[in-house]
Amino acid sequence: MRLIGSLTSPYVRKVRIVLAEKKLDYKLELEDVWAQPQDQATSPLGKVPCLVLEGGEVLQDSRVIVEYVDTLSPVGRLIPEKGRERAVVRTWEALSDGLLDAAILARLEATWPGRNDGQRSQAWIDRQLGKVRASVQTMSTSLGEQAWCCGLYLSLADIAAGCALQYLDFRFPEIDWRSRHPNLARLSDKLALRPSFQATEPPRA
Structure with missing residues (x-):
């Protein structure tokens, strides 16, 4: 998985912390949404974070991403099921x-x-x-x-x-x-x- 984001974004930080708590590997790709044009294929809204999955699918928005990530590993479930x-x-x-x-x-x-x-x-x-x-x-x-x-x-x-x-x-x-x-x-x-x-x-x- 590739996580696109910045080091100062609190939304990106939330996703990175969840990935760490779940003990999942990923590659962080830094992107400054203010200093350069966004790749509209991965970030049509010009926002971070974006999570690019192994099959190429892209997840937008930190809340969507952390909900998905929480399902990938049984380690330390962070969101109750129901x-x-x-x-x-x-x-x-x-x-x-x-x-x-x-x-x-x-x-x-x-x-x-x-x-x-x-x-x-x-x-x-x-x-x-x-x-x-x-x-x-x-x-x-x-x-x-x-x-x-x-x-x-x-x-x-x-x-x-x-x-x-x-x-x-x-x-x-x-x-x-x-x-x-x-x-x-x-x-x-x-x-x-x-x-x-x-x-x-x-x-x-």
Whole structure:
């Protein structure tokens, strides 16, 4: 399998962590979606990640990819097969990805070189960051004092939440989510000790 993506994308990181936790081999092909035109055969939307399977089929979107990857190995099942537990895990993933969507929109509005300062909308940035803060609050309330987001073991919920929270550390250090939500900080710090998270930490340079 070939995974097309970047080292700084939190969505790509989520897929890489799932592949590592499932102990599956793949080849990472780096692609900067902003610096070069995309191969429309593999990425018609100009987004990463894309997973190219051995037969040439291409899977789009991190949520689709991780669901497929979880079926490839019985090692450490990350998504429950059915029922309420599955819905809860996927809801955590949707909330975490939604947080990332809002954070990335805010960052693009603030930093995209295609606009000058007079063209940027602070109201839009504030609206997106409001979604980020509301999502973090919901995650904190849902986690409570549990060791993991869902049940007694690591699941995709924890991986998705960890990628989202650590993206805030990476790109939005001014957001003081850790002191306000120490339960999420403990979860994030615990995840950061796992080899899969350590191997996929984005470069700081």
